[in-house]
Structures are given as C-alpha cells and as structure tokens.
Amino acid sequence: MxxxxxxxxxxxxxxxxxxxxxxxxxxxxxxxxxxxxxxxxxxxxxxxxxxxxxxxxxxxxxxxxxxxxxxxxxxxxxIGAISHETYLYDELTARENLEFFAHMYDIDKDHIDDRIDDILKNVNLFQRADERAGSFSRGMKQRLSIARALLHQPxxxxxxxxYTGLDQHAAANFERVLMGTGNSDVxxxxxxxxxxxxxxxxxxxxxxxxxxxxxxxxxxxxxxxxxxxxxxxxxxxxxxxxxxxxxx
CATH class of the missing domain: 3.40.50.300 (P-loop containing nucleotide triphosphate hydrolases)
Known part of the structure; x- marks a missing residue:
C-alpha cells in the first residue's frame, strides 16, 4: 500500500x-x-x-x-476536515456557505451548482438550501459542515x-455518506x-x-x-x- x-x-x-x-x-x-x-x-x-x-x-x-x-x-x-466546531457563516444560507468554499477550493465554475445540489441531497439538507445557517439546529449545522468538507472531493x-450534534438517524446518514466518499483511494x-x-x-x-x-x-x-x-x-x-x- x-x-x-x-x-x-x-x-x-x-x-x-x-x-x-x-x-x-x-x-x-x-x-x-x-x-x-x-x-x-x-x-x-x-x-x-x-x-x-x-x-x-x-x-x-x-x-x-x-x-x-x-x-x-x-x-x-x-484535505477535507470535519470537527466538533462547524466553522460556518451563520449569516449565509447553506448554499451560500458551500458556494463560498467552492470558490476557495477552485471547483470548476461550470460544475459548482450541480456539485452543491448533490452534496446537499447527500446530507439531507437540499430542502433547506436557501435558509440561513444561523437558523439551523446543532445537528443540521454539523451536517452542513460535513457537506463542506466533502465538497471538493478530497x-x-x-x-x-x-458525530457531535448528530442524532442516530443523522449519524447513520453521515456514515453512509462517509463510506461513499469515493473510491478506495480516499x-x-x-x-x-x-x-x-x-x-x-x-x-x-x-x-x-x-x-x-x-x-x-x-x-x-x-x-x-x-x-x-x-x-x-x-x-x-x-x-x-x-x-x-x-x-x-
């Protein structure tokens, strides 16, 4: 290896x-x-x-x-990093948070929208994409921080x-996303x-x-x-x- x-x-x-x-x-x-x-x-x-x-x-x-x-x-x-601290911008929506980090990671502009939609669906936040992160529960913020960490396919x-802030359902969903982060090279x-x-x-x-x-x-x-x-x-x-x- x-x-x-x-x-x-x-x-x-x-x-x-x-x-x-x-x-x-x-x-x-x-x-x-x-x-x-x-x-x-x-x-x-x-x-x-x-x-x-x-x-x-x-x-x-x-x-x-x-x-x-x-x-x-x-x-x-x-590198993608997930912590018990979410490091999100509360005044921005979920989508705006991910757009900000997508530009930081130099993700191809033609693919940003599709990539953000896909990752929000994966963490079950697509329906809340245009709501401010500051209005989210602790668990929702943690799911958004997971989306941010995986956005650029590190x-x-x-x-x-x-697992901080995640209930059992959210934890199971996190593990599903985690184990599907790509190929065996991750x-x-x-x-x-x-x-x-x-x-x-x-x-x-x-x-x-x-x-x-x-x-x-x-x-x-x-x-x-x-x-x-x-x-x-x-x-x-x-x-x-x-x-x-x-x-x-």
Whole structure:
C-alpha cells in the first residue's frame, strides 16, 4: 500500500507543555484509521499538524510526498476536515456557505451548482438550501459542515469527533455518506470516543496517551471490541478522568 501521510520524529510543545512527543506514523492511501485516547492525549494537535493548521516543534510531515513546511496550501487542497466546531457563516444560507468554499477550493465554475445540489441531497439538507445557517439546529449545522468538507472531493478526510450534534438517524446518514466518499483511494482519519462505531467502520486502530502513540494495530489483528477496550484501559492506566470510551 502506498503511503499518503508520513510523520517522522513529530513533536509539538506549547510553552512548557509537550502535546506530542516523537511520533512516527505512516498511513497508507485508502486506509480508514481511528484514533482514540483520553482528553489531552494530543489527538487533535496531531490532526491540526496533518492539516497544516499548526506547525510541529520538531519533526517532518509529508502529505502525498509534499513537505508541509514547503507547500502547505497545496496540502490543504487535498484535505477535507470535519470537527466538533462547524466553522460556518451563520449569516449565509447553506448554499451560500458551500458556494463560498467552492470558490476557495477552485471547483470548476461550470460544475459548482450541480456539485452543491448533490452534496446537499447527500446530507439531507437540499430542502433547506436557501435558509440561513444561523437558523439551523446543532445537528443540521454539523451536517452542513460535513457537506463542506466533502465538497471538493478530497483525497484525505480528517475528522475530529464528527458525530457531535448528530442524532442516530443523522449519524447513520453521515456514515453512509462517509463510506461513499469515493473510491478506495480516499484516506480517512477519525478521532472518536465511540469504539463500537469505529470498530465497525475502520480498518486500523490507534491509541494515544500523554502525547505518545501507544497502540497501532490493524482491526484484523484485534480479536474483538472487548479486547480493544481492555487494551485501551491498560494503556491509559484506568484514569478516571479519561473520557476515552463511550458505551463502556
């Protein structure tokens, strides 16, 4: 499998606090990777470095062979990002939000309208396309942010707690859209606390703790969800402050 993300000796400090400590990680093209860990483990920092939002203190980041320090704008064009923060413009309609980002992503002007219609239908917001995003519920805003992330058909999808604000029906629809984001070359990386859902969707499971990568296995090498939960608890030392598992 060809690699699309390569991290070498990656560290990140914020003042005296070390958020990431000497991480080496290679992710193959088309992999679906889930990242788990207690709050403060460094998961979100890792995704922000992959997406070039922040720079590492030490180490190298290659995205599809491109050094993140040399050409971050080119890397951003390859990435779609979904977060628990929606980052939408409340004063704009759903369609206007997507039009704004379509121009940022340099989507062919002749295809923008059709692409926006298609993605709004996929996230069940087509009938609300001309309503202001500020009038939407939390779940609707999250669905619109998912549409925005998929709009330019990225080759890498980075997701930080994407289920936030989604009810069961919306979550199922999100997964339908997620698993249909294109061909097998689309690489998906998801931070989540929901082990059951991730175990069903993903093909590789990582655990981070205290800024370090502590566990990295293919799902096929893990016997069951229960075995993975036991591994998780042994790694985070049964920290009662860790919010690392839902439905556990």
């Amino acid at each position: 060809d690699s699309i993300i390569s991290l070498t000796g990656l560290s990140k400090s914020f003042g005296r606090r070390k958020a990431l400590n000497n991480i080496d990680l290679v992710i193959g093209k088309g992999e679906f990777v889930a990242i788990f860990g207690p709050n403060g483990a460094g998961k979100t920092t890792l995704l922000k470095i992959m997406s070039t939002i922040i720079e590492p203190t030490k180490g190298n980041v290659l995205i599809n062979g491109i050094d993140s320090k040399k050409d971050p704008s080119k890397i951003r064009g390859m 080759s890498i999808l980075l997701m930080d707690e994407p 690489t998906r990386i998801m931070i989540t606390h929901n082990i059951e859902r991730a175990f069903e969707l993903c093909d590789r499971m990582l655990i981070m703790d205290r800024g370090e990568l502590r566990f990295d296995k293919l799902k096929t090498d893990i016997e069951s969800v229960e075995e993975f939960k036991e591994q998780y608890l042994s790694i985070v030392e049964k920290d009662t402050d860790a919010e690392g598992i839902s439905n556990f």
